[in-house]
Amino acid sequence: MAITGIGPILPGTFSVESFWAHLRQGRSQIGLLDRFDTTDFAVKLAAQVRDFDYKKFLPKLPEKFAARYSREILIVMAALEQARRDAGLAQDDVSPSRMGFVTSNSRGPMEWWCNKLEAHFEGEGSFVGHDMIPGLPGTPTSMAAMYSGIQGLVMNLSSACVGGYQALHVALRELESDTADVMFVGGYEFPLFRPMLEIYGANNLLTRETVASEAMKPYDSRRDGFAFGEGAMVLSLERLDRAVARGARIYALVDGVGCMNENNHPTSMDLTGEVTANFLRGVLRTVGRSLDGIDYFCGHGTATRYNDMAEGRAIKALYGDTTLRSQWAPMTSVKPIFGHMMGASGVVNIAASALMIHNQCLCPNINLEQPDPDCDWDHVAEGARETSVNQVLSMAFAIGSQTSAVAMSAPA
The missing domain is CATH 3.40.47.10 (Thiolase/Chalcone synthase)
Incomplete structure (x- = not known):
């Protein structure tokens, strides 16, 4: 679509x-x-x-x-x-x-x-x-x-x-x-x-x-x-x-949407990373994509300890121990620009991801000076980066133990 x-x-x-x-x-x-x-x-x-x-x-x-x-x-x-x-x-x-x-x-x-x-x-x-x-x-x-x-x-x-x-x-x-x-x-x-x-x-x-x-x-x-x-x-x-x-x-293009209820904790996400990683693998399988084809992750990025920790561990579990961090796709959060908009935040993420694909440019994760040890990946912290952005995975997490992801790609 x-x-x-x-x-x-x-x-x-x-x-x-x-x-x-x-x-x-x-x-x-x-x-x-x-x-x-x-x-x-x-x-x-x-x-x-x-x-x-x-x-x-x-x-x-x-x-x-x-x-x-x-x-x-x-x-x-x-x-x-x-x-x-x-x-x-x-x-x-x-x-x-x-x-x-x-x-x-x-x-x-x-x-x-x-x-x-x-x-x-x-x-x-x-x-x-x-x-x-x-x-x-x-x-x-x-x-x-x-x-x-x-x-x-x-x-x-x-x-x-x-x-x-x-x-x-x-x-x-x-x-x-x-x-x-x-x-x-x-x-x-x-x-x-x-x-x-x-x-x-x-x-x-x-x-x-x-x-x-x-x-x-x-x-x-x-x-x-x-x-x-x-x-x-x-x-x-x-x-x-x-x-x-x-x-x-x-x-x-929107290739597909994955939705899951973790059925775990009312206010925090899976902190092992494994549950979310398995969910993301399933989303990629459903839309016929592979992890090595992903150019960018649009993170939920709420600047809260458990969200940051959970996302970091999920990405680590997704790539596993055999993939060097330098080979992980970048992940940023757009929330420092417009604030956390709760029920609207997912649609803002999709719009931002669509424009990064359209303009073949990744937007920076601002205000990042001291990456958390659980969040040691490429944050595009240096500023906007013109690069190939053809496949994107955007993520969202919610109170109530819910997780969701959207797979997007560039039109041929």
Whole structure:
């Protein structure tokens, strides 16, 4: 299946061009968190979407409707339209019943609910009839689909950080069964509200850094957790023959998706490396690829101790003791650029991998100075590297003992 469109609405990022520029140049969009007063709060950094104007992306949306939608809904609507336009698809190019939209989101409209309830209990606001729209977890997906004229399968998944890959898995089945001609796959997350940060901060998962340029250091022994990011990313997918026939630009091919429940521990991954390595071997077998053909691993890379350790041991087990580390494919994390976006992180990884394939260039793992002994591989730490990038394996891990991987390749 071909990725033909990319639609980002991310921190400092409203186009494919800016998304790629930030990745390639290693420009982090993490900054000081000002969504609420952090004077007495340990967490000071996050990646925030600023200066978003829905009118630039949704010119046909009446203001009276936009006033009833949350910022979350409008951003997802804009990302879907961005992906459609980037794919070169007009709304009348595909039968509405032959298009679908599947998304991933881990927390739903919790930011909206927290703000609404706080205002309500302080006597500064009340609930009204149209609050049923922004108050439901799936409405960003359904409202976006309505605006873009989609009448096929529309659904939202909630499986934490692997949700984006699972959404892609569902979309691929729709295309493979010829139920759809075009499937859009999206991820969105809006976690920048105080209770959310308090929960993750209490588990020592969030960085306490105060200097934005030093936030998030995945695979580095100096790591101290991640910074949250917010926004939405949407991809357009089509069968390869259809994309070629209409002369579409093809960023990359999706060869297959693997999903597994480790059935081991609710919050941490397999720390032996063997379970994940066996899973990745199975994914490669299924898509007819060999390990020595992989040019790059797009890591989950949350800058937390157990994630870094588990990924490092998995890669070591995958290659075994007979392969020199100098022969391992590079692995980096893109999360230091846009923050950890939870349910959207997988879709961001896929988009980043697709552009690395398309541009034949690996993006750097920024903020890496002292590689953890368990993470001693090629991190492309020196900066962007122009090289052959034809086969990629992208990985995701989630609370709930879930693991997922996506195999991607360059079009012939």
